[in-house]
Each structure stands twice: as structure tokens, then as C-alpha cells.
Amino acid sequence: QKEVEQNSGPLSVPEGAIASLNCTYSDRGSQSFFWYRQYSGKSPELIMFIYSNGDKEDGRFTAQLNKASQYVSLLIRDSQPSDSATYLCAVNPPTGGFKTIFGAGTRLFVKA
Amino acid sequence: NAGVTQTPKFRILKIGQSMTLQCTQDMNHNYMYWYRQDPGMGLKLIYYSVGAGITDKGEVPNGYNVSRSTTEDFPLRLELAAPSQTSVYFCGTRRGEDSYEQYFGPGTRLTVT
Numbered sequence: 001q002k003e004v005e006q007n008s009g010p011l012s013v014p015e016g017a018i019a020s021l022n023c024t025y026s027d028r029g030s031q032s033f034f035w036y037r038q039y040s041g042k043s044p045e046l047i048m049f050i051y052s053n054g055d056k057e058d059g060r061f062t063a064q065l066n067k068a069s070q071y072v073s074l075l076i077r078d079s080q081p082s083d084s085a086t087y088l089c090a091v092n093p094p095t096g097g098f099k100t101i102f103g104a105g106t107r108l109f110v111k112a
Numbered sequence: 113n114a115g116v117t118q119t120p121k122f123r124i125l126k127i128g129q130s131m132t133l134q135c136t137q138d139m140n141h142n143y144m145y146w147y148r149q150d151p152g153m154g155l156k157l158i159y160y161s162v163g164a165g166i167t168d169k170g171e172v173p174n175g176y177n178v179s180r181s182t183t184e185d186f187p188l189r190l191e192l193a194a195p196s197q198t199s200v201y202f203c204g205t206r207r208g209e210d211s212y213e214q215y216f217g218p219g220t221r222l223t224v225t
Binding site: 004008032034042043044045046049088092098099100102103104105 | 143147152153154155156157160162170202206209212213214216217218219
């Protein structure tokens with residue numbers, strides 16, 4: 001089992017819709033969770049992080065964490081063509097606070 | 113304030129050649145990382161450093177070496193390049209234990225033929 005799993009996509013949504021990106025992780029003791037956005041040919045940039053169960057909102061982005069189910073998701077409301085990118089889920093395992101494990105990413109296409 | 117810089121941007125190596133990928137940061141961050149990203153994949157940690165003079169292996173260290181003599185610089189050395197090392201290499205930094213956000217350089221695209 002991979003440590004961090006994501007559906008590779010592509011996920012295609014129309015402009016203005018809600019995009020829902022999902023991620024599961026294998027280490028039950030993981031404490032911190034991140035979503036990075038990576039445009040084609042560019043480096044990743046952090047857009048959200050979450051530590052506690054529940055929802056965390058920042059503008060059009062909402063991160064959701066369910067530690068019991070080992071599941072973290074990212075919702076993008078009012079999706080725009082500029083949101084088209086690969087979204088990487090990342091997890092800090094409990095044994096190495098300075099290491100981050102990345103998922104393979106989900107490609108999102110927002111159609112105008 | 114340049115952030116994280118990487119050189120070169122692109123490089124083609126022949127099998128068996130060696131090279132050093134440079135990474136420099138001006139943010140005074142303690143933690144630095146080297147990742148590789150293969151097509152359609154996430155980032156795999158090669159080596160990391162939590163401060164000058166301290167380095168440790170990540171998930172995929174074979175074929176690579178690092179050093180950290182200063183806070184600013186974290187070069188990655190490839191010895192005896194192999195086609196399996198064809199990838200995009202990203203250098204990342206993080207302020208320290210109290211901060212989780214990683215900042216990345218623009219990447220180096222390496223092809224070994």
C-alpha cells in the first residue's frame with residue numbers, strides 16, 4: 001500500500017463548479033497534512049494545510065480531514081480555468097517531523 | 113530576495129558522467145531538501161538537511177551525495193549518471209521545526225542518455 005494515495009485523474013469540471021480532490025494515507029499517526037498546487041513545468045506551491053479533524057477554509061479552498069478514516073480532501077469552489085493544475089497531497093509522518101511524503105497528484109482541468 | 117534558486121535549469125548527461133546540481137536559498141531556512149519527480153509521479157525525497165553540517169538519506173538516496181557546509185547552499189552530486197536518474201529535481205526549504213510550509217526552487221530537468 002502506498003503511503004499517500006490519490007486518484008491520478010484527470011478530473012474535469014466546468015468553470016464555476018466545485019472540484020473535489022481526495023487523498024488517503026496509510027500512517028494512522030500522521031499529524032499534519034498539506035495540499036500543494038503544481039502548474040505544468042513549475043514547482044509545487046503550498047495552498048492549504050490542516051492539522052485537526054474537520055474543515056479549514058481559505059477563500060475558495062476548503063481542506064477537510066478525517067483522521068479516523070485516514071482521509072483528507074480539498075474542495076475548490078467556483079473553479080476557474082486558472083485552477084487547472086496538478087494537486088499534490090502531502091503528509092508528515094509521525095516518526096519524522098522534517099520529512100514530508102507526497103502523493104502522485106491529481107490533475108484537474110477546469111473547462112471554460 | 114531570490115528565495116530558492118537552482119542551477120542549471122536543464123542538463124543532458126551521458127551515462128557515467130558526473131555533475132552537481134546547485135541549490136541556494138536566501139531565506140535563512142534551517143531545513144533543506146532534494147526531491148526528484150518522475151513523469152506523472154509525486155516528489156520522492158533523496159536527501160535532506162536540518163542544518164549546516166547535518167545531512168541524512170531520504171527514500172531514494174542511491175547514486176547521489178550531498179553536503180551542507182553553509183546554511184545557504186545544499187548541492188546534490190550525481191556520480192556515474194544512469195538513465196534511471198533522468199528526472200526533474202527540486203530543491204526545497206523549510207524554516208524549521210516550527211513551520212511546515214516548504215518553498216521550492218524552479219527545478220532542474222536532467223536527462224541521462
